[in-house]
Amino acid sequence: MSRTDEITTVEQRLTHLIDRGYRFIHPRSDDGAVVAVVGIRAHDAVVDIVRLDAEDDATAFRVPEDEPNVLAPTTLLWRSRGGAGEVLDKLLALPDSDDVRL
Numbered sequence: 001m002s003r004t005d006e007i008t009t010v011e012q013r014l015t016h017l018i019d020r021g022y023r024f025i026h027p028r029s030d031d032g033a034v035v036a037v038v039g040i041r042a043h044d045a046v047v048d049i050v051r052l053d054a055e056d057d058a059t060a061f062r063v064p065e066d067e068p069n070v071l072a073p074t075t076l077l078w079r080s081r082g083g084a085g086e087v088l089d090k091l092l093a094l095p096d097s098d099d100v101r102l
Helices: 010-021 084-093
Strands: 023-025 037-043 045-056 057-064 077-080
Touching: 010 037, 010 045, 010 084, 045 084, 077 084
Parallel strands: none
Antiparallel strands: 023 037, 037 045, 045 057, 057 077
8 A cells, every 4th residue: 555545635635745845825815715725845956836726626736946936837847637635646646856747
């Protein structure tokens, strides 16, 4: 059984990302409601970003470290979009190198 097979909930997956060094922000609307959960981790020569808009709407991507705007990148090395569980599992399975290509 792989490490990601043991992780069953979105919360547990997010905790695992925090353990790997991800930092999270929680953008809010004008009335204070959380509109997304955004995590970011810079390592080696890449930056990994994940955005959860809902449990069924998540996006994760990897960009080169020299990407000028990591939240609106022009160069993607890897990307996944779908349900939070699926996207987080793929993100957790990524190697810690820039050897991943679309």
